[in-house]
Amino acid sequence: MRLWGFLFALQALVGAPPAPDPWRYEATLATDSRELSVEAWLPAGVAGTFSVDEGCEPFIADVERESEGQWSPVDQARDAWYPPTDRPLHLRYRFRLEAAAAALHNSNQVSRRAGLTSSVTMASPAAWILRPWKAAANTPLRIHCATPPGIRLVTGLRTSEGGTAIDDTYDHLDYAPYTAFGPFDVDRFASGGVEVQMATLPGTLALSDADLRAWAGEAIANLRVAYGTFPTDRLVVMVLPSGGQGVVFGSTKGGGGPALSILLARTATFEDLKRDWVLTHECIHLSHPDLPRAQHWFEEGLATYLEPLLRARRGIISPEEVWRNFMDNLHHGLPRTGDQGLDHTRSWGATYWGGTLFCLLADLEIRQASGGKKSLDDALRGIVVGGGNHLARWSIEKTLETGDQAVGGHVLRDLHRRLGLRAETTDLDALFKRLGVGIHDEKVTFDEGAPMAAVRRGMAR
Ligand SMILES: [Zn+2]
Known part of the structure; x- marks a missing residue:
């Protein structure tokens, strides 16, 4: 007990341990959105057992590593891959996104949500980022996503480069928040000190951006009544069109980042948004820890x-x-x-x-x-x-x-x-x-x- 106290005290004196070297991924979504091609660069010394979320392994294909300009297959045994990690690692592989969506049909991992005019693929990076099975929690991860024209990445993870790159840490990947590819319109605005991204599918709603901004603003103001402030500095609302009436359903995932998925009826009116409780309920979920x-x-x-x-x-x-x-x-x-x-x-x-x-x-x-x-x-x-x-x-x-x-x-x-x-x-x-x-x-x-x-x-x- 005393030893731990001493170590923590020492650490406090010298500051937090430095962040490990970043891992870099370059993902390209195919024009037909059926597949992701991924290339990765990891520093030497990472754990040698690589995998993805349980159940998503069958959709990883053609894992290869580069050595002096030559690509060769990486050893695989059951659900894991074993590249050599004594030197910096340059990997490439494919993820069969459409096949995963059809087989898994799980919005926490991979699923496709088809609308009247467009479809969205929920694709948690935990499902398709092939990574060492353990690492320091604060290991920085940069995942740049190149998408076909008109298709955008929307994610609750932290982003950079105008939303085209995920810029977050290893620990947030295991409990990754909602992440999707689709023909989204993303309205970015500040409300009550919160940086909001409202992602909608064009042509699916009878509501204006101003209506949707007011809706988010009300939920943020509601939270401030109890908390004095909003529990996070940002909020990502993924609005998916639905049948039914008004605000049909909302959900968030514990951990990773503040992304909400909301099913909103195509016929929803501003009056529906004014009466809505769902967005406030979901925002409250951002204000408590993820519990067992x-x-x-x-x-x-x-x-x-x-x-x-x-x-x-x-x-x-x-x-x-x-x-x-x-x-x-x-x-x-x-x-x-x-x-x-x-x-x-x-x-x-x-x-x-x-x-x-x-x-x-x-x-x-x-x-x-x-x-x-x-x-x-x-x-x-x-x-x-x-x-x-x-x-x-x-x-x-x-x-x-x-x-x-x-x-x-x-x-x-x-x-x-x-x-x-x-x-x-x-x-x-x-x-x-x-x-x-x-x-x-x-x-x-x-x-x-x-x-x-x-x-x-x-x-x-
Ligand atoms: Zn709830």
């Missing part, structure tokens, strides 16, 4: 709890709508017979509404314990300030401890023991009564004489 599968309930619960409160505080929806939503749905989150706590329950109800109930109870306890001076917002800000945004992979213990430290006490830790590790139930009727929320003649009513009425007013104004 067992605590997916915290990620979804936080977004489900916070999103309506933020919109209510900005006057977009009424407090009545917030409480109606909670009264109608929180019962889905109560433990059922045989449940052993949220950490051990994978149902939709436990994940979304069990998590929401956790956040509501935490918020109430923090507000009560601090006499209304602190709230869950302070704990969440503490987590982001402590480095716990979507780029971090934390345990639930570290996440809740960091939040607890920001407000003092152990509300989050103790609540996790009660609801996460055990299946403590909550008397929701009694809770709503204490908060002074009721329903009469189908309308939400507030009882300002209720013991926790002031706390309730502080949450959704």
Whole structure:
């Protein structure tokens, strides 16, 4: 223990270790988008076992290395390639993108999304960047992508050269954010201190750039209500046209970079965007660390709890709508017979509404314990300030401890023991009564004489 402390102290004195030599990739997308040809230059001394994301290996072909102007095949055994790494390495290979999309059909790896007039290929670099199986996390990676006319790269990874090169690090590749090739229009603008890229497919929407900018601006403003700032300095929104109505579906991937994928109905109007909650929900996912599968309930619960409160505080929806939503749905989150706590329950109800109930109870306890001076917002800000945004992979213990430290006490830790590790139930009727929320003649009513009425007013104004 002391030795580690000494080493860290020494490292602090001499500064962080220097970044390793960069790895350079040059990828060319074929005119018909069926294939990527990749050439790579890596320094001597990298780990000698190369591969790609599990399941994507069959689509890597013709791996060769160059030596004194001659190309020769690289040894392959099962799912890995073994080039000599005692000298600087110059590699080339092909990735069969279209075949991978058809076989994998997984938007986290490779898939094709065909629209009426155009198609987009989701192509996570983790699937097609052949790389040493281990390396220093901060190893710089530059992947320049040459695309056919009209086709652009859109990615949540950091980019340079006007968006044509990925300029990021090794660790962000393993959990790479959404990355796609397609005939995108990319509108770049700043909003609330955030550099936004809004990628759309031309001719697919009835909305103007100004409409879409306003939509992103609202989501960023919503986040600032709780966090004071947006949790990241940039935001990439990939808008994919869809059937249905309004904002149909949103998703983000934990880690790698702030990219959201949003399915937006071709018929969506500006009114739909003004009423939308999806973009705010997805942006909240950028503000917490990526947690293990067992605590997916915290990620979804936080977004489900916070999103309506933020919109209510900005006057977009009424407090009545917030409480109606909670009264109608929180019962889905109560433990059922045989449940052993949220950490051990994978149902939709436990994940979304069990998590929401956790956040509501935490918020109430923090507000009560601090006499209304602190709230869950302070704990969440503490987590982001402590480095716990979507780029971090934390345990639930570290996440809740960091939040607890920001407000003092152990509300989050103790609540996790009660609801996460055990299946403590909550008397929701009694809770709503204490908060002074009721329903009469189908309308939400507030009882300002209720013991926790002031706390309730502080949450959704
Ligand atoms: Zn979500």
